[in-house]
Amino acid sequence: MTNETELLQLPDYSIEYTPTQIKIHNFEGLQRAVNAYAQRYANVIVTDDTEKSAKDSRAKLNKLSNALDEKRRDIHRDYNKPYDEFADTIKQLRSVLQNTIDPIDDGLKELDGQHREQRKEHVQALITEMAPNYGVSASDIEIDPKWLNKSTSKKAVTEGVAVVMKQVKQAQDKFKSDSHALTKYAEVNKVDAAPWIDQLKQGQDLDYLFKAIDNQVNLRKQKQKELEAQAAEAKTHQTTKGDTTIDTNTGEIAEHSVVLRITTTIEEMKLLKNYMDQRGIKYQRAGV
Incomplete structure (x- = not known):
């Protein structure tokens, strides 16, 4: 059984990174420490008698794991910073263009709606013209939306x-x-x-x-x-x-x-x- 008061510490290490590379210094030492701690507690048997020490072991291991993950998050934030700044710049440039695109888009949609309404009137006139030849009433014929498509x-x-x-x-x-x-x-x-x-x-x-x-x-x-x-x-x-x-x-x-x-x-x-x-x-x- 391990000493419950023992503090678990990782060896000193630093991380150097560039936008295209992340390097962990003293990775071998870090890896050895992680493997050693994992092996030390690998055979812990949980019983009523060992429940307290098992919880303590779990807490220590979780603390080490969280320390590693916190370092990862720190690097992730810094690693993304240049890209985030770049993305914001591009968004600003796109917004300038979008302010011009939107009115044009609205105008085209309105014009398309007018054309569609005109096509609907033409289709309705065609239905009215054809209905007597087929012995039906024009009001009995429902317009198929695809008849109003420009490509039809x-x-x-x-x-x-x-x-x-x-x-x-x-x-x-x-x-x-x-x-x-x-x-x-x-x-x-x-x-x-x-x-x-x-x-x-x-x-x-x-x-x-x-x-x-x-x-x-x-x-x-x-x-x-x-x-x-x-x-x-x-x-x-x-x-x-x-x-x-x-x-x-x-x-x-x-x-x-x-x-x-x-x-x-x-x-x-x-x-x-x-x-x-x-x-x-x-x-x-x-x-x-």
């Missing part, structure tokens, strides 16, 4: 617009066809087509919507069967007095007939009819 030729813009218009027309025709088919399918199944059309607009697949309508219809039929079964069971203990049906078990009114005159649109009337069908409500058409 008029031919490329025209071809690009044509491609987009064809795609838009195909999408519109498909939606129209799918919408018609979906509406007819909804009418046949006595369901409101509006919510299904909304889903179609959002990009939902037509076959998926057909299946969804089928599921809704099946659920409605199942519900109708349940209502009919409940109604059949209820009739076993019901009696009719005039327009009123009374539950003989509870004495409560089970059914009651009223005459209503309803005025609304045809579509709303269809919705009302579908609702009454789904709820098992009996009705009949009366004379006007």
